[in-house]
Amino acid sequence: MALNFDLDDLLAFRAVAELGNFRRAAEAVHISQPAFSRRIDKLEQALGVRLLERTTRRVSLTAVGRDFARKVAQLLDDLDGTLLGLRGISPARMGEVTVACVPSTVYYHLSKVIRRHRERFPKIRVRVLDAGANEVLAAVARGEADFGLNFIGSQEPEIEFLALAEERFVAACRRDHPLAKKRRVTWRDLAAHDFIAVSKSSGNRLLIDQALAGVAGLPQAVYEAEHVTTMLGLVEAGLGVAAVPAMAMPGKDHPLLVSIPLDEPEVTRRVGLIRRRGRTLSPAAQQLYDFFAAEPPPARRRRGP
Secondary structure (H helix, E strand, C coil): CCCCCCHHHHHHHHHHHHHCCHHHHHHHCCCCHHHHHHHHHHHHHHHCCCCEEECCCCEEECHHHHHHHHHHHHHHHHHHHHHHHHHCCCCCCCEEEEEEECHHHHHHHHHHHHHHHHHHCCCEEEEEEECCHHHHHHHHHCCCCCEEEECCCCCCCCEEEEEEEEEEEEEEEECCCHHHHCCCEEHHHHCCCCEEEECCCCHHHHHHHHHCCCCCCCCCEEEEECCHHHHHHHHHCCCCEEEEEHHHCCCCCCCCEEEEEEECCCCEEEEEEEEECCCCCCHHHHHHHHHHHHCCCCCCCCCCC
């Protein structure tokens, strides 16, 4: 039996699923709000299920609606990729790419690659989902992101992991801190100073705890933060020192922060691109993916100045 809905109805549903508001969704697909409501009613009647819960103040997805929204997003992305593939991608092509990434890769690496990509493809919209390592992995696995930049995923059967770089953790401190004059420090050296740690919910914390199991004289946290970028803000404010991935540190010309090689033991992580195995990226997403693959992050092993 043929279902009585069309592509416009699916586009309308995707808009309200993403925006959570009928008025804004109607504006996004360039129709009046009454006409938009008719499209959603038509889709629900054709499917025989309720996709949305409506109140006077907000719109939310039902359990069936959430599942259907994921499938519609994938269907429309695949259709968009097919159509773009027929014509190829040019600098004038419009489109959207969603990249999931751990926050420690955003500020000094991801932003640089996206800037160069925009210079060549200025009409491609890029959405960045910055979240913890597990959330990034889940977003890619569920199809909520086209691909991701992460340090976990290589052991997941449904994920393809393209290693880009192996980086070490370094000590981060202010330039006027006593440790800033050292060529290298150990974890025990950090114990003599106020230490800023990443929270136990972080994937970085798990890596550090595993690497330091059994090591004596480790620093005890005075402050704890959810993300590496927050830790660096605390370091910059002069509240202490931290151990962070080298990629998260600014370059040697930063006026306040400096990184120092951290040893005994050296802790490293492998950063790479992740994508869902067996899924073909849209031309726009593949283009950005290739930008990242062609320019891996620097594996910094020297101190900042």
